[in-house]
Amino acid sequence: MFNRERTRRHMTDGAFASPFPVEDPVALAALEVAQSGLAAAVRALADATVRTRVAAPDLAAVAEQVETLTARLLAEAQEGPLGLETDSAGRLRDHGNAMVGMRNPIAPPLVVTGDESGSTSCALTLGAGYEGPPGYVHGGIVAAVLDQVLGSVPAHLGLPGMTAYLNTTYRRPTPLGAPLHCRGWVERVDGWKVHARGEIRDAQDLVTAEAEALFVVPRWAREHLDRPTGDAAGTAPGGEAAQEPSAS
Numbered sequence: 001m002f003n004r005e006r007t008r009r010h011m012t013d014g015a016f017a018s019p020f021p022v023e024d025p026v027a028l029a030a031l032e033v034a035q036s037g038l039a040a041a042v043r044a045l046a047d048a049t050v051r052t053r054v055a056a057p058d059l060a061a062v063a064e065q066v067e068t069l070t071a072r073l074l075a076e077a078q079e080g081p082l083g084l085e086t087d088s089a090g091r092l093r094d095h096g097n098a099m100v101g102m103r104n105p106i107a108p109p110l111v112v113t114g115d116e117s118g119s120t121s122c123a124l125t126l127g128a129g130y131e132g133p134p135g136y137v138h139g140g141i142v143a144a145v146l147d148q149v150l151g152s153v154p155a156h157l158g159l160p161g162m163t164a165y166l167n168t169t170y171r172r173p174t175p176l177g178a179p180l181h182c183r184g185w186v187e188r189v190d191g192w193k194v195h196a197r198g199e200i201r202d203a204q205d206l207v208t209a210e211a212e213a214l215f216v217v218p219r220w221a222r223e224h225l226d227r228p229t230g231d232a233a234g235t236a237p238g239g240e241a242a243q244e245p246s247a248s
């Protein structure tokens with residue numbers, strides 16, 4: 001089982017210690033600052049792209065510049081997704097995660113905190129790029145936020161599972177550009193299955209959406225969770241990603 005002591009007070013994607021030592025934590029920390037800085041800048045670019053009213057010639061010029069920058073980044077890039085990597089603090093991180101990924105400009109990014117009781121919490125504000133109905137958050141994004149915040153409930157219990165189902169009820173539209181708060185908690189643990197519930201509330205403390213979900217530790221992952229934290233998660237040496245269930 002994962003070492004519960006070590007799962008405390010960490011962001012969702014840093015809930016587990018990595019079995020792989022970091023060669024040069026100082027250099028890696030500097031790289032992380034640059035990576036998250038780039039993601040933040042591109043996130044701001046995406047938001048500006050949605051909202052800009054500049055004229056067509058300017059848009060074309062900016063597009064050309066962005067294409068140049070894209071080519072520069074692709075000069076050295078990995079083929080596929082990031083999977084799990086070891087960070088400078090020796091934690092396992094999913095830097096590419098669509099909701100919490102530090103390197104992912106598509107991620108808001110959510111910062112999910114939790115404790116050993118399995119309760120999780122996340123304050124967030126979603127901008128124009130997450131729009132569904134005019135002025136409100138897209139329903140799929142609402143579900144993704146709930147999936148992530150409820151999904152970190154089992155992770156904080158040492159039972160990181162995949163979503164078997166997520167039943168979302170939309171009570172009222174979720175506003176864009178205003179502070180929101182999402183919470184998750186345990187309803188019931190049944191062996192490798194964790195039933196969780198959660199909700200999103202708006203700035204007026206009204207529930208905009210709620211969900212009940214089942215997270216299941218996949219059969220292929222269970223043998224890893226029977227061992228101490230250091231052996232968990234099936235990452236390959238050197239912090240390479242473990243992306244395929246068949247990898248374990």
Ligand SMILES: CCCCCCCC/C=C\CCCCCCCC(=O)SCCNC(=O)CCNC(=O)[C@H](O)C(C)(C)COP(=O)(O)OP(=O)(O)OC[C@H]1O[C@@H](n2cnc3c(N)ncnc32)[C@H](O)[C@@H]1OP(=O)(O)O
Pocket residue numbers: 012013015016092094147148149151152155160161162163164165193214216217218219220221232233
């Ligand atoms: C694990 C190591 C990694 C460690 C490192 C973690 C670091 C990150 C930490 C924290 C992150 C937390 C944040 C995550 C948030 C986002 C989560 C997502 O978006 S996940 C993507 C969407 N979900 C899928 O793609 C699942 C696709 N489905 C499957 O893969 C399988 O169906 C799975 C895993 C759900 C179950 O498959 P089976 O082969 O392992 O096991 P079977 O025998 O089918 O089911 C086991 C038990 O669960 C019940 N079950 C399964 N599905 C059910 C369902 N839909 N409804 C009711 N029961 C269900 C079954 O009836 C069975 O119950 P009985 O043991 O007999 O009591």
